[in-house]
Amino acid sequence: MVDDLWTRVDDYLCGTLLPPDPVLDAALARSAAAGLPPIAVAPNQGRMLNLLARIHGARRILEIGTLGGYSSIWLARALPPDGRLVTLEYDPRHAEVARENLATAGLDGVVEVRVGAALDTLPGLVGEPFDLVFLDADKENNPAYVQWALRLTRPGSVIVADNVVRAGAVADPGSTSPVVAGIRAMHEMIAAEPRLAATAVQTVGAKGHDGFTLALVLG
Ligand code: SAH
Ligand code: DHB
Ligand code: MG
Numbered sequence: 001m002v003d004d005l006w007t008r009v010d011d012y013l014c015g016t017l018l019p020p021d022p023v024l025d026a027a028l029a030r031s032a033a034a035g036l037p038p039i040a041v042a043p044n045q046g047r048m049l050n051l052l053a054r055i056h057g058a059r060r061i062l063e064i065g066t067l068g069g070y071s072s073i074w075l076a077r078a079l080p081p082d083g084r085l086v087t088l089e090y091d092p093r094h095a096e097v098a099r100e101n102l103a104t105a106g107l108d109g110v111v112e113v114r115v116g117a118a119l120d121t122l123p124g125l126v127g128e129p130f131d132l133v134f135l136d137a138d139k140e141n142n143p144a145y146v147q148w149a150l151r152l153t154r155p156g157s158v159i160v161a162d163n164v165v166r167a168g169a170v171a172d173p174g175s176t177s178p179v180v181a182g183i184r185a186m187h188e189m190i191a192a193e194p195r196l197a198a199t200a201v202q203t204v205g206a207k208g209h210d211g212f213t214l215a216l217v218l219g
Contacts, residue, residue, distance in 0.1 A: 031070065072087045085111045140179060
C-alpha cells in the first residue's frame with residue numbers, strides 16, 4: 001500500500017535528520033496512554049514548524065488546538081528565553097495531558113494552555129501581537145480563526161493551517177463534510193484578503209495525505 005511507503009520514507013527522513021528525542025517520545029506515549037487520538041503532527045512536520053518559527057525569529061506564538069502539547073513543544077522550543085506560546089484547547093482532559101507533557105519538557109514557564117472553545121478565549125488575547133499563529137483545531141471554524149489571526153498579528157507575522165487537504169477531500173466537489181467546507185471557505189477568504197499572501201502544499205507521510213496552508217501578513 002502506498003501509505004506504507006509514505007510511512008517508510010517518513011521513518012527514513014525522521015531517522016536520518018531528527019536527533020532522538022526522549023521528551024517528545026514521552027509526550028506521545030503519555031498522550032496515547034491517556035487515550036488521546038493519535039493526530040499530532042508527525043515529527044518531521046513538528047520540526048518544520050520549529051524551523052519556521054526560528055527562521056522567522058518568532059517571540060510570541062499562538063496555537064489553536066493543543067491536544068497533548070506535541071506541536072506546542074516543537075513550537076515552544078523555537079522561542080527565545082523571554083518568548084511565549086499561548087495554546088488554546090477545548091477539551092480539559094487534553095489540556096491536562098498537555099500541561100503534564102509541557103512540564104516534563106521544561107516548558108511550563110513558556111507555554112500557557114487556555115481551556116475553552118477558541119472562539120471564546122481568543123478575545124482575551126487582544127494586545128501584544130503574535131508573530132506566528134498555528135491553526136490546528138476544529139477546521140469548521142478556520143475562517144473565523146484566520147479573521148482572529150489577522151486581529152492578533154502584525155505585518156510580517158505568519159499563519160500556518162494544518163490538515164487542509166484531508167486525503168484530497170478538499171478538492172472533491174461532492175464533499176458534504178463541514179470540515180471540507182471550513183477549509184474551502186478559509187482559502188476563499190484568504191484569497192480575497194489583500195492583507196495576506198498565501199500558498200498551500202500537499203504532504204504525504206505517516207499521517208497520510210494532507211497538507212498545510214502558509215500565509216504571510218502583509219504591511
Ligand atoms: N496541534 C496538535 C494537534 C491538535 S488536534 C498537535 O499537532 O500536537 C485538535 C485539537 O483541537 C484537539 O485537542 C481538540 O480537542 C481541539 N479543539 C477542537 N475544537 C476546538 C475549539 N473549538 N477550540 C479549541 N480547541 C479545539
Ligand atoms: C485530525 C485532526 C488533526 O489536527 C490532524 O492533524 C489530523 C487529523 C482529525 O480530526 O481527524
Ligand atoms: Mg493537525
